[in-house]
Amino acid sequence: MPHNNYYQTIVDRDATPAEAERLGLRAVEFMADEQVIADEPSPCVPGGRMGHRPAEAWESAIVELDEYFLGLEFNGVEVVCGRQIFDAGQFASRPHCPECNKPRAADSAWQAALDGWREGDASASLDCPHCASRAPIVDWRHDTPIGFGCLGFTFWNWPSLNREFIERLAGVLGHRVVLVEGKL
Ligand SMILES: [Zn+2]
Incomplete structure (x- = not known):
């Protein structure tokens, strides 16, 4: 099971x-x-x-x-x-614009920004369809949160x-x- x-x-x-x-x-x-x-x-x-x-x-x-x-x-x-990228597993993470705070679809453009960062582009960025600003993916707020980094401490079932x-x-x-x- x-x-x-x-x-x-x-x-x-x-x-x-x-x-x-x-x-x-x-x-x-x-x-x-x-x-x-x-x-x-x-x-x-x-x-x-x-x-x-x-x-x-x-x-x-x-x-x-x-x-x-x-x-x-x-x-x-x-x-x-x-x-x-430390993600939330089965929990969905929705990106929110750091400028206007409105949510955006976790679509292929979002996925491409994540892939870009993962492959080493620290400034991989994403467009906001609401306010037309473009910001680095690391600055977007994710709900539930995800983490961009090289070091993590995972507490299993704590x-x-x-x-x-x-x-x-x-x-x-x-x-x-x-x-x-x-x-x-
Ligand atoms: Zn925005």
Whole structure:
């Protein structure tokens, strides 16, 4: 039976490809020191990949306790490196113009802008049919949010992460972050 896995990814918006791996290690060290996750990786995320299991103080990172969480097969934190668009999986993401804030269809032009950014064009942009402005795809607001970056921390099946924890992690990275929530 197919099983849905819910995820939250904290995406570093500013990390370069060259620094992503080092910053990823630094963030894992921070979270392990805080007892939020285990230091040693183990297979605890979908796809047989490695992640970090929740540790003794994992609750300090969340909003509200979920009694079933620790018994789940996939409840690790996965460090994801490499230039990519962190999307919301099964949740639809609708682009909204950064100038007039009106929504636009997630059509082939939108897809082309995403592909352009993915292939390395940092200024890949998209037209707004409402106000006729053209803005870089990274500046468009997406609802639900997506993240453009080279480094992300995916929390598999964790209850909602709290704002303070996300801000502290952003502080460790020294960068802007965006929280992407999705379902696989
Ligand atoms: Zn507009």
